[in-house]
Amino acid sequence: MPALLGKTRAQAISGFKVFDSLIPTRFEMIVISLFYIFIVIIHAVHSKGVANDPIYGSAYMAEIRYSADRTGIVATFMMPLLFLFAGRNNFLQWVTGINYSTFLCYHRHIARIMFMLVVIHSVNYTILLVQKHGLAVRMAQPWLYWGVLATVAGGIILIQSILYLRRNWYELFVLVHIVMAVLYVVGTWIHIVEFGYGTYLYPTIAVWSFDRLVRICRLLYFGFPEVNVKLVGDETIKMCIPKPKHWKIIPGGHAFVHFIKPTYFWQSHPFTFTNCSDQGEDKIVMYMKVKGGVTHSLYKLLNKSPGKMTTMRIGIEGPYGESTPAKYSDKAVFIAGGNGIPGIYSEVADIALKSTSERKSVLKLVWIIRDYSSLFWFHDELVRLKNTNIETTIYVTKTDKNFDNMNEFISENSKEGSVKSSEVEKSESLQTTDAVEQLKEELSHVCFEEGRPNIEQIIQDEIKESSGSISFVACGHPVMVDEVRYYSCKNIDNAEKKRVDFYEQLQIWA
Ligand SMILES: Cc1cc2nc3c(=O)[nH]c(=O)nc-3n(C[C@H](O)[C@H](O)[C@H](O)COP(=O)(O)OP(=O)(O)OC[C@H]3O[C@@H](n4cnc5c(N)ncnc54)[C@H](O)[C@@H]3O)c2cc1C
Incomplete structure (x- = not known):
């Protein structure tokens, strides 16, 4: 649940823009670190050469060969996992319920490890071939130059996947990623098939094809x-x-x-x-x-x-995606910022709908918006909350500008009258009177607060008021989501020993 250090998780850590990066949660970091340690151990043990090795001439050259083989085989062996974790239809995700952005985080680390192994494999074999004076001859053979091509493709993938490029040229990133990944698979296939390792690639191709096939089926079905x-x-x-x-x-x-x-x-x-x-x-x-x-x-x-x-x-x-387990808590507080509201609303409304008299959680919805006009597009859904047990609070952070914005929005909508949507009709009627007051009247089941919410205070108060376990679910601006995570974690050890959970609906992979 906690960020690795301090508050930063959904926000990227700064690295002069080009090196900005997302950092894993503490749990993800433990998993990743264990994986790195595991990889180092399996490559370090039982790889000692013997003096005057009869095949390779020396213990050193024997060890070069052992690690060349081991890194090459392990890197190939990791490919199915790499491709599985990148797919939208990942059966491990179905089984574990871990979200896609976490799998993508693991995918990136597996890729980095794999590339390091491939580089060690390449360097070691270059040393071996140079020693045997066989590099030039072998370089003319397809299995070797395709291996080199695959390594270069892997390197390009690593560079073009940095967050800066993903954020700014997402479509180009995806295109280059796929082309290079195909090149990597084809190159690896030609590189290893003659040596009897071709079957290692079947599961890789299987999980990739399965994902693409299910994606097409889903599209066609809809x-x-x-x-x-x-x-x-x-x-x-x-x-x-x-x-x-x-x-x-x-x-x-x-x-x-x-x-x-x-x-x-x-x-x-x-x-x-x-x-x-x-x-x-x-x-x-x-x-x-x-x-x-x-x-x-x-x-x-x-x-x-x-x-x-x-x-x-x-x-x-x-x-x-999946719903969070917030429905199992005695109280669930859903906090959304700006355009993060649809998923939050959808989940809290669903829990309210499915509540029974035996199992009825206390449900709270907190929505933080910039000004009153920012809630207009979600007006119909807010009205629908009237007949539910959801206690809704909307924080409007910019109270000075809000009224102007709203009038501007209203008049813009009412100027062009060719299509009279419900929003436009609403805006016309609101314009005549005090728009904000009328809005509040219409949404009388919603509590409006003006100014910035104090997330720390909200979390402490909600925990205090809860009769038992409590869950916080957040989606919206990364800074806000990080705050909710941070203060939820800080209150795990609350005086009343109430169980506190935090779930983020926000998924960031670009
Ligand atoms: C699980 C999930 C749910 C989302 N739900 C909503 C939602 O309900 N409403 C909403 O407004 N936004 C939502 N987003 C964000 C939305 O996907 C992006 O804003 C949208 O793809 C931007 O498209 P663009 O071409 O205009 O963006 P650009 O201006 O090209 O990029 C803006 C940002 O969006 C990222 N982005 C662009 N394309 C993709 C993509 N195909 N996949 C992931 N990230 C991408 C870029 O890396 C960049 O950080 C969601 C994102 C995720 C991951």
Whole structure:
């Protein structure tokens, strides 16, 4: 549960931008460290050469050969794990419930270890071949130059996977990653097949193919519906998507979206979904914050469209993810910041819906937003909380600017009148009176607080007020999620000995 040191976990640690990196949690770090130790031990034991070795000439050259072979074999042996952990359909994830971003963290460390082993393997064999004066001859043979090519591909993968490149050129990162990974597998195959090690690659190819196959099946099963895509608020896009009858909704889960447009249909982006029922039809709803890539292209398209709305064919691959075990606590406090609300809402609403008189947790929802207009896009869901046992508090942090922003938002929406969505109608009526007061009246079941929340205080108070165990679930800005994690951990050892759990819904891998 705790970050490795201090608060930083969801936030990247700074390394002059280019070397910024994500750091594992304390638990992940223990697992990774044990793995590094294990790898060092298995390469260090029983590898002593004998003096005047009859085959290699000396103990030193014998040891060079032993470690060359061992590193090469172990590196190949690790490949299935590397590919399995990178896949969206990883059966170990299904069994353990560990989230995808943790598996990706392990994937990165396995890759680093593997590459180090491959480099040792290459250097050692170069020494051996030079000693035998056989390097030039062998370099002309496919098994060797393909081995060299695979090593170079592995090196390129390592460099192009740094967080800075993932963050700034995600699609390019994915493309180069896949091309280089194919080259690595093909190169390794040609390098080892003659020596009888080809079967080592079967599980690698199997897990990779399995993942791709399941991804295609998931896409086909959902179909490619035409959906309404709408700009709601300054920087949020909403999509209401009809779903197949048996498509399972995972509260807090996510799915990957392909927008079927010539310039970006091949990209797939993860978005959390909530569910809603529209005229008897089951739908999922996604809210997408406008960033700099495909979401920005959509934003530009919607800005030009009448009513800031358009229809578009999309592909959905999912569902992925899992609900947290917060439902088992006596009290569950869900804390969201900004656009982190959909998954948090979906989970808390689901627990409330499934509560029975025998098993009824106390449920709290805390949402931190910048200004009042920031809640407009999620208005319908907030209204729906009215008939639940969820105690909702919304913190509005910028009270000075909020009213202007909201009026600006309202008038912008009401200017173009071609499509009268519920949001626009709402905004027109709100404009006539004190908009904020009317909003508060409409959401009378929600408690509004103005100013920044004191996360430390909230956590202490919630623990004190809880009748027993308590869970905190957070999603939103990484700084906020790190704060919730930090103070939850600090209070594990609370005076009343109440069990405190923390779950992050935020998953970051880029
Ligand atoms: C599990 C999960 C659930 C998410 N749910 C939501 C949600 O409900 N609403 C929401 O607004 N955002 C959500 N996001 C973030 C969302 O996926 C990105 O904002 C979106 O992909 C950005 O697209 P872009 O091309 O406009 O981004 P860019 O401007 O190109 O990139 C912005 C950031 O998004 C990252 N990113 C870009 N593409 C991907 C990708 N395919 N996979 C992962 N990260 C990517 C980049 O590395 C960068 O850090 C979620 C992310 C994850 C991992």
